[in-house]
Amino acid sequence: MHHATSRTASRRSLLVATAATAAAAVAGGQPDARAAERAARPSRDRLRALIARMTPEEKIGQLFVMRVYGHSATDPDPADAESNRKEMGVANAAELIATYHVGGIIYFAWAHNTREPHQIADLSNGIQRAGLAQPTPVPLLISTDQEHGIVARVGAPATLLPGAMALGAGGSAADTRAAARTAGLELAALGIRQNYAPVADVNVNPANPVIGVRSFGADPQAVAELVAAQVRGYQSGGVAATAKHFPGHGDTAVDSHVGLPLITHSRAEWERLDAPPFRAAIAAGIDAIMTAHLLFPALDPVDDPATLSRPVLTGVLRGELGFDGVIVTDSLGMAGVREKYGDDRVPVLAVKAGADQLLNPPDLPVAWHGLRTAVERGEISEARLDESILRILELKARRGLFSAPYTSDEAVDRTVGTRAHLAAADRIANHTTTLITNPDGLLPLSCRDRRRLLVAGVDPAAPSGTGGPPTAVLARALTALGFTAEALSTGTGGRPDPAPERIDAAVAAARGRDAVIVLTYNVSASSSQRTLVAALAATGVPVVHLALRNPYDIARLADTGIGASLAAYAWTDVELRAAARVMAGRVRPRGRLPVSIQRADDPGRVLYPVGHGLTY
Numbered sequence: 001m002h003h004a005t006s007r008t009a010s011r012r013s014l015l016v017a018t019a020a021t022a023a024a025a026v027a028g029g030q031p032d033a034r035a036a037e038r039a040a041r042p043s044r045d046r047l048r049a050l051i052a053r054m055t056p057e058e059k060i061g062q063l064f065v066m067r068v069y070g071h072s073a074t075d076p077d078p079a080d081a082e083s084n085r086k087e088m089g090v091a092n093a094a095e096l097i098a099t100y101h102v103g104g105i106i107y108f109a110w111a112h113n114t115r116e117p118h119q120i121a122d123l124s125n126g127i128q129r130a131g132l133a134q135p136t137p138v139p140l141l142i143s144t145d146q147e148h149g150i151v152a153r154v155g156a157p158a159t160l161l162p163g164a165m166a167l168g169a170g171g172s173a174a175d176t177r178a179a180a181r182t183a184g185l186e187l188a189a190l191g192i193r194q195n196y197a198p199v200a201d202v203n204v205n206p207a208n209p210v211i212g213v214r215s216f217g218a219d220p221q222a223v224a225e226l227v228a229a230q231v232r233g234y235q236s237g238g239v240a241a242t243a244k245h246f247p248g249h250g251d252t253a254v255d256s257h258v259g260l261p262l263i264t265h266s267r268a269e270w271e272r273l274d275a276p277p278f279r280a281a282i283a284a285g286i287d288a289i290m291t292a293h294l295l296f297p298a299l300d301p302v303d304d305p306a307t308l309s310r311p312v313l314t315g316v317l318r319g320e321l322g323f324d325g326v327i328v329t330d331s332l333g334m335a336g337v338r339e340k341y342g343d344d345r346v347p348v349l350a351v352k353a354g355a356d357q358l359l360n361p362p363d364l365p366v367a368w369h370g371l372r373t374a375v376e377r378g379e380i381s382e383a384r385l386d387e388s389i390l391r392i393l394e395l396k397a398r399r400g401l402f403s404a405p406y407t408s409d410e411a412v413d414r415t416v417g418t419r420a421h422l423a424a425a426d427r428i429a430n431h432t433t434t435l436i437t438n439p440d441g442l443l444p445l446s447c448r449d450r451r452r453l454l455v456a457g458v459d460p461a462a463p464s465g466t467g468g469p470p471t472a473v474l475a476r477a478l479t480a481l482g483f484t485a486e487a488l489s490t491g492t493g494g495r496p497d498p499a500p501e502r503i504d505a506a507v508a509a510a511r512g513r514d515a516v517i518v519l520t521y522n523v524s525a526s527s528s529q530r531t532l533v534a535a536l537a538a539t540g541v542p543v544v545h546l547a548l549r550n551p552y553d554i555a556r557l558a559d560t561g562i563g564a565s566l567a568a569y570a571w572t573d574v575e576l577r578a579a580a581r582v583m584a585g586r587v588r589p590r591g592r593l594p595v596s597i598q599r600a601d602d603p604g605r606v607l608y609p610v611g612h613g614l615t616y
Helices: 005-027 033-040 044-052 056-062 078-088 093-100 117-132 164-170 173-189 220-236 267-283 310-320 346-353 364-376 382-398 409-415 419-429 470-480 500-510 528-538 551-557 573-583
Strands: 064-066 104-106 141-144 242-246 288-291 326-328 434-437 452-459 484-492 515-520 543-547 564-567 606-608
Touching: 044 382, 056 064, 056 364, 056 382, 064 093, 064 364, 078 093, 078 364, 093 117, 093 364, 117 409, 141 382, 164 173, 164 220, 164 419, 173 220, 173 409, 173 419, 220 267, 242 267, 242 310, 267 288, 288 310, 310 326, 310 346, 326 382, 346 364, 346 382, 419 573, 434 551, 452 470, 452 500, 452 528, 470 484, 470 515, 470 573, 484 500, 500 528, 515 528, 528 543, 528 551, 543 551, 551 564, 551 606, 564 573
Parallel strands: 064 104, 104 141, 242 288, 288 326, 452 484, 452 515, 515 543, 543 564
Antiparallel strands: 434 564
16 A cells, blocks of 8 residues: 555644644643543544545454454564464554554453553553554554453453442442443553443343343343443543443343344334333443344344344434444354354445444454455445444544543553542442342351351352452451351352262361351252252251352252342452451341342242342
């Protein structure tokens, strides 16, 4: 590609001018940095002029948001450089940007992008340097999935907060907004300006294998209120919020990572159950909405996933709901969008459907060239590309990337994992733990007459890779509250069902204890977790049960003889510490079920309704 020097200079003028305007605004006494950013924000005409100077290849690149391996934009570890070469034909993020002109990068822990805060900030700055060194300099939109709770890519020492269903149990829009604002401030300090959150799906199906506690709950209006609160929180913290997964992923028994779910809701049911949180997000001024890889015949009878459906994206989301922000696909590497079409056609069909950003295709060269071919053949016009690019650039401008693309070590130290943020996380978590049963008043535990405790059960790995294991975290928290607690692990998240010898070990360890706390993880009808709980109860030692993930476990354990049951909605350290404070009576249980729990033997009957929650 050839670019005249004069054209390159004029392309750079936009960034120079906006940065100068920002500096002038600050010098002129603007009341805050946000006012300076607004003053520096390039106009729509300036952004259109920038688009007009882009080559077709640069335009195509702006639509892609891509993974890249490594902790550094220019000097990743050799194994990460090799992974980049194998999957994308480039060694590092800087080469990826120079070759494909991608508009965004998504961070993953498994790609070694998120080791610790200062490294993340350095990586973000390196990515922005590469973007601004292009012939047409454009800052990148760096994103991640930092939902909190069971989905978090950035771990400690950053602040980890309660996830959606825990916040749904707390029922406080103020807490929910505060959690998102804290998360947004920290992400922005790391150079991450787009978060793929909140989850706007209404979890009306207890068997949902992919959403579950990532949802705020089963009541559409309650979910809508908390979705709007998180949108305002994230965006006031400086990051673009992204509601997902449109048109609604809450009522499915299939995980779209591995298959293509079918949603059987009627159009009226969609309006009543699925649409309200997305309408609320749009009313709250959300920057972006993510599509779902699922079939929704009531909205589009054609056998294509919503991500590739023009009736769903352009007809319903743009036309009926009036959304004019950025539409981003869910990951194009997921099975749900790859079953019918090749990896070269999926991005083309997504753009034709109305998508703006194409997230993480499995093979970027194939996807990128597939889109370029469609443009060259006239299947997609440059004018259609320009529509999406303008939305993307306006989002980047709104998030301050033209005026302040870089972060700093000082911003990290001032913002990430501060004492105030950690205290806020604990305070919010105190409101979320739900006491489901306590028939004989076993809780709260007193360290005077029930000092010696055993904490036994499943130990799923920490979602962020930091913290845990849950039995040890809970035992430490209880010990710090005056108890003497010992931890005994009986399984992992991948293998939660304990072997007979682990059950025997737990029973032996329970003898002589004053109480046992047993942790479970998504108990099924055939799970040996039931055997573990019943065997512990049979010792005669009082048993307190804590559900670490979905709150439905109690339905499978009602006949096991447990003395009390609580739901934490996640096994993160912040939720486990809150559960310990509730068990010890330092905090009254305040959480209320945001979903109903059906009887295990008769799913048509409700055992505990939405809103159920005991206290003392």
